[in-house]
Structure formats: structure tokens, C-alpha cells
Amino acid sequence: MRALEEKIRNEGIIAEGNVLKVSSFLNHQIDVPFMQTVGEEFYRLFRDEKIDKILTIEASGIGVACLTATYFNVPVVFAKKTKSKNLTDDCYTTKILSFTHGTTYDVMVEKRFIQPGERILVIDDFLAVGNALNGLIELVEAAGAEVVGCGIVIEKAWQQGGQRLREHGIRVESLARIKEMTEEHGCIFCDDDE
Amino acid sequence: MRALEEKIRNEGIIAEGNVLKVSSFLNHQIDVPFMQTVGEEFYRLFRDEKIDKILTIEASGIGVACLTATYFNVPVVFAKKTKSKNLTDDCYTTKILSFTHGTTYDVMVEKRFIQPGERILVIDDFLAVGNALNGLIELVEAAGAEVVGCGIVIEKAWQQGGQRLREHGIRVESLARIKEMTEEHGCIFCDDDE
Numbered sequence: 001m002r003a004l005e006e007k008i009r010n011e012g013i014i015a016e017g018n019v020l021k022v023s024s025f026l027n028h029q030i031d032v033p034f035m036q037t038v039g040e041e042f043y044r045l046f047r048d049e050k051i052d053k054i055l056t057i058e059a060s061g062i063g064v065a066c067l068t069a070t071y072f073n074v075p076v077v078f079a080k081k082t083k084s085k086n087l088t089d090d091c092y093t094t095k096i097l098s099f100t101h102g103t104t105y106d107v108m109v110e111k112r113f114i115q116p117g118e119r120i121l122v123i124d125d126f127l128a129v130g131n132a133l134n135g136l137i138e139l140v141e142a143a144g145a146e147v148v149g150c151g152i153v154i155e156k157a158w159q160q161g162g163q164r165l166r167e168h169g170i171r172v173e174s175l176a177r178i179k180e181m182t183e184e185h186g187c188i189f190c191d192d193d194e
Numbered sequence: 195m196r197a198l199e200e201k202i203r204n205e206g207i208i209a210e211g212n213v214l215k216v217s218s219f220l221n222h223q224i225d226v227p228f229m230q231t232v233g234e235e236f237y238r239l240f241r242d243e244k245i246d247k248i249l250t251i252e253a254s255g256i257g258v259a260c261l262t263a264t265y266f267n268v269p270v271v272f273a274k275k276t277k278s279k280n281l282t283d284d285c286y287t288t289k290i291l292s293f294t295h296g297t298t299y300d301v302m303v304e305k306r307f308i309q310p311g312e313r314i315l316v317i318d319d320f321l322a323v324g325n326a327l328n329g330l331i332e333l334v335e336a337a338g339a340e341v342v343g344c345g346i347v348i349e350k351a352w353q354q355g356g357q358r359l360r361e362h363g364i365r366v367e368s369l370a371r372i373k374e375m376t377e378e379h380g381c382i383f384c385d386d387d388e
Contacts, residue, residue, distance in 0.1 A: 023304060023307075024306075024307075025269075028271065028272065028274065028303075028304060028307065029269050029270070029271045029307045030256075030260060030263075030269060030270040030271075030272070031269050032260055032263040032264060032267070032268065032269055032270055033267055033269075035260075036264060058252065058253035059252035059253040059256060059272070059274075062224075062253060062256040062257050062260075063256050063257070063260045063270065063272075066224060066226055066229075066256075066257045066260050066261055067260055067261075067264070069224075069226040070226060070230060070261070070264070073226070073227055074226065075219075075223050075224060075225050075226055076223070076224040076226055076257065077222065077223045077224075078222065078224070078253065078257075080222065080253075109222075110217060110222060110223075112218075113217075113218075113222065113223045
């Protein structure tokens with residue numbers, strides 16, 4: 001999605017430790033009119049699939065998941081990162097290692113919100129090594145539901161999480177795929193040569 | 195908003211410690227088509243004000259804030275609850291006491307995302323004692339911006355956070371105001387006698 005690549009080039013900040021900060025439109029401030037066009041693009045890609053529900057993970061996934069859901073007219077479920085008083089014990093849980101923060105956290109979804117046989121579109125903001133996405137896919141599979149595909153806003157393609165998922169037959173659609181990223185030269189995208 | 199009161203009556207679960215669980219449409223699963231009507235109602239209430247930006251707090255506020263923002267065509271900023279690697283030091287911060295969890299947490303917004311003079315609509319899922327909302331208002335005032343009003347999905351009216359804010363001249367619009375809530379009798383809303 002060229003408009004997204006342009007947005008990343010113009011507003012993204014590359015920081016130490018391979019961090020790409022897109023706080024101006026995705027991770028802290030959400031440029032809602034722009035992110036609606038992102039949601040519309042996910043709809044264009046997955047509109048021929050029957051989608052029952054969108055699954056994402058708090059916090060940064062929620063905005064893009066909700067805006068995407070307006071096109072599919074389906075609910076969003078967001079997996080929660082910590083056990084809170086407001087969750088019942090009747091949850092699917094998994095552990096996710098945060099590559100950015102170097103810590104492991106528990107992620108859970110109440111069982112009643114993913115039913116066996118449901119067709120789930122997983123949406124997330126970033127895909128790098130794929131830990132978060134793998135965790136979400138595990139939750140769907142634990143429920144006996146089906147992952148129709150994964151819609152990712154930004155994939156750090158050199159970190160191979162997306163490649164591994166595709167090799168396992170999972171449809172992963174990333175709207176911006178970064179091939180290389182340096183503070184000096186900025187982002188180079190996989191389709192820059194096309 | 196009668197449809198919201200009905201939704202709370204039908205799907206809300208009242209749990210120990212004055213907790214109202216609305217996980218089926220707001221706090222864990224988000225009923226996006228329904229929450230779009232909530233966003234539309236906030237638009238109806240605040241459409242005559244010039245709104246530059248919507249401010250909310252992660253995680254449960256993000257969905258309703260984004261869906262509301264589609265009607266106003268403005269960005270959303272969500273305040274963050276913990277200091278993460280992806281935040282610069284250039285932040286407005288405040289401390290919020292969580293009534294539900296009994297802990298204090300830091301909340302922050304990067305300074306560049308609230309500019310002096312901006313007219314801010316604050317959106318949140320719940321208003322009870324008002325700690326979270328007061329924290330968000332503090333952040334806006336620290337930035338030299340203006341709180342145009344607060345749009346709340348569910349107010350626990352007996353906990354008086356809303357009353358105190360209104361007494362201070364802040365416009366608070368809550369779409370469902372609960373007067374009383376018991377496991378035995380469910381929710382009684384402030385407008386049930388009207």
C-alpha cells in the first residue's frame with residue numbers, strides 16, 4: 001500500500017534497537033481518517049472470505065482492528081495482556097515473549113468470545129519475529145476456530161516471522177513490508193524495485 | 195441512550211466489588227456495529243463544537259474513541275499507562291489511582307500530540323470516582339489545550355466522579371447513567387422514571 005509506505009517514510013522515526021516509531025498515526029496518536037483507508041484495504045483483500053470476527057491484541061491493535069471491522073460489520077475481540085479482575089477464569093491463555101521489551105507476558109481471551117468453527121481474521125499493527133501473532137493464532141486454534149488470515153499494517157520482513165507463517169500455509173497480508181531499515185537511509189520496502 | 199441501557203441490561207454482568215462487566219460489547223469483545231451507534235450519539239451531542247482531537251486512555255477507551263472519531267474526522271490520541279521504550283521523554287505525565295485494581299499507575303502523552311489551544315474531546319468507557327478522567331483532563335490542561343467536554347459510555351452515577359466534574363463546569367455527557375446496581379436487581383438507570 002503505497003500511501004502507507006509514504007506515511008512511514010514521512011512520519012516514521014527509526015530508533016535504537018531496530019525500533020520503528022509510528023506514534024504519529026498508529027501507536028499513540030491514531031490518524032483515524034488515514035487508518036480507515038488501511039481498514040478498507042484489509043477489506044479489499046479479505047472481502048471474499050466469510051469473516052465472523054476480528055481478533056487483535058491490546059493496545060495498539062485495537063484501533064486498526066475496530067476501523068477494519070466497520071467494513072466487515074463484525075465484532076472485534078482484543079486479547080488481554082494481564083489477568084485483571086474483570087476476566088473470568090474461563091479463558092484461553094498463552095505466553096508471548098516481547099521482542100521489544102525482552103519480557104514474557106500472559107495473553108488471554110475469554111472462551112465465550114471465540115467459538116468452535118468461527119472464521120477469524122487476525123489483525124495487528126506490527127509483525128517482526130511473529131511472537132504476538134503466533135500467540136493469537138494459538139488462541140484461535142485452542143478454541144477450535146479457524147484463522148482465515150492475518151492482516152498486518154507493518155511487517156519487518158527481515159525478521160522472518162511472516163515468512164515462517166506463510167511457509168506454514170497461513171495467509172499473511174502486510175500492507176507495508178520493510179526490507180531494510182537504518183537510521184541513515186530510512187526504510188527500504190520490499191516493493192521499492194517494482 | 196435507551197439502546198445502550200437495554201444492551202447493559204441484557205449483556206452486563208454485575209460482579210463482586212461493584213464491578214459491571216460489559217465484556218461482550220465494550221471491554222474485551224467490541225460490538226463494532228453497535229459501538230458505531232454510540233460514536234454517532236457522541237457526534238450528535240458534540241457536533242456543534244469545534245473538535246480538533248479525541249483523547250482517551252488505553253486499552254478499553256481506544257475502540258470507542260476511534261469509532262467516534264470516524265464521525266468527527268479527527269485523530270485519536272490514547273494516553274499510555276506505562277513507560278515503554280517507544281515513548282520519548284518529552285511527555286506530559288500524571289498518576290492515576292485505579293479504583294478497580296487498587297493500584298496507582300503512571301499515564302503519559304507525548305507533548306507533540308497535544309498542542310496548546312487545541313480543542314479536545316475526552317472519551318472513555320467508564321466514569322465512576324473519576325480518577326482516570328481527572329488524569330486525562332490534567333494532561334490536556336498541562337498542554338495548554340482545552341477540554342471541550344467528556345463523552346462517557348457508562349457512568350456509575352452514585353460514585354459522584356461525574357457530579358464533581360460537572361460542578362467544576364466541565365461538560366460531561368454519559369450515554370448510560372447507572373443510579374443503582376445490585377446482583378439481585380441488576381442496573382437501575384437515572385432516567386428509568388422518565
